[in-house]
Amino acid sequence: MRILLISACFLILCSQRLAAEVVAIVHADSADASVSASDIKNMYLGKKSSWTDGTKVTIYTHADKTLNETFLKNNVKKTPSQFKAFWKKQVFTGKGRMPDKHADDAAMIKAIAAKKGAVGYVDKKSVEGATGIKVLSIQ
């Protein structure tokens, strides 16, 4: 009975974590409030390098495994290992630099609020009340 109870609690916790909704965020002054699915993918693959006002795109990744995997699979269409391999190729051919990784939602929000042109992703709940950023809608 005890094992069943623990298992149930574990499953509930897991489902809550899996249910976390990931949203893309940008600097509050970003010229763009929405981008196409193709644009966000190309930004994370270094193929789209500027926003509509010409500001350089700077991509950030998240250290949270579930959050990272969800965002990359849904939007970049790559698994975390495929994404990492892609950027290793860029680094070791001089084509780009490894995206900065932020430890948690608070660090991600702080980094994006400090840099116009930056884009990252967090749990939707963390956006409430956050200043200096806005949600980027992906069409």
Added chain:
Amino acid sequence: MIKRKFITGALLGTGLCCSSAMAVDMSDIEIHGFASIGYFKSSDNDYLVESKDGSMEYNEFGINFRKEIDEKTSFGMQFFSRDLGDLGNNEFMIDWGYVDHKFNDLVGLRLGRVKLPSTLYNEYQDVDVARTTILMPQGVYSISFRDVTLAVDGLTAYGTFATPSAGDFEYNLYYGFLNIPENGSVKQALGADEVDSHMKYTAGGNLIYNTPLEGLRFNLSYGYTKDWDLNATINTVQNLPPTFAPVIVSAQLDLNVESFITRSVGAEYTIGDWIFAAEYLTRTGTFRQAGASVFDIRWGAWYVQADYRLDDRWAFAAYYADYLDDRDDTDGSGYTIDYSAWQKDLAFAARYDINDNWNVKAEVHIINGTALADTNDEEDWEMFALKTTVTF
């Protein structure tokens, strides 16, 4: 030898100390590097190294620096050293070094020594950490000739044209000269003591079509080298009766190939944790001396490959690769030893990531034919390879 081992240890140690993917940041200059050591053991033929006896004469080191000068311009350079049997001998060379200016997503220019854009993975052959296998299919991605095929000294143009619903197109165009090292693979292939190389130019490029079907992309590549002169000096020792000292006889080989052409077509499909790839490549050229044909290059190679990432630690891959020394001679009838005309390689590879910066790989090759091997002792043979790489 002691010095080499010290360098190996020092670089490996540096990598092991790095517990996560990171760069040493010095005034906005990024520094990354890698170090690999490997081992080959084959059953019946020597391949790449003296592998029949088992050989650790295989290592690779690279360190690169890159700085973003402004939002559109960057400069970077990578030093590379390797040992692969008689090749490399751990002499450091500039692997790539160029200024990159990206005007916009449609057009960018790179000036300097730039990785040669060709096939699906040519630019990334050195990036061991980005793949599962140790050896890529050798007919297409020859590790022996990497000093010639990997970079171009000149100019490249690149860009991406994205469409709303029809996928996107990436292009890379290059113009310049191939770097032919004096002590590299060409010298070894000709059995020469000295090699001097000149060419009028080399030009080409590739077009990658990322289709609307997520994960499916195609690659088309073409490379053309014009008026390539290879002046080789071949010294042979002529043994005279014992009372006389041996005499070294020098022969001069002045080769010219009017056009050396590389063509390839490939496809890659990524679905979930799987990556499937297939490519076909040909290289064609006639080397002449004083107008007379000395030898023809009519290489043809293809492969199919499957790669699977099981979890954060384990990845597996398998490929079947076929190489023909003369793609019009499929049964080796024009060769003294027929099976030296081809090499068919069935490979199985496993990779284990100890952490984000350190991996260990092992693979088995079941081979028929000896076209790429150093000896022709047996038609059917096997090879085992082991390699570990650290990056920072």
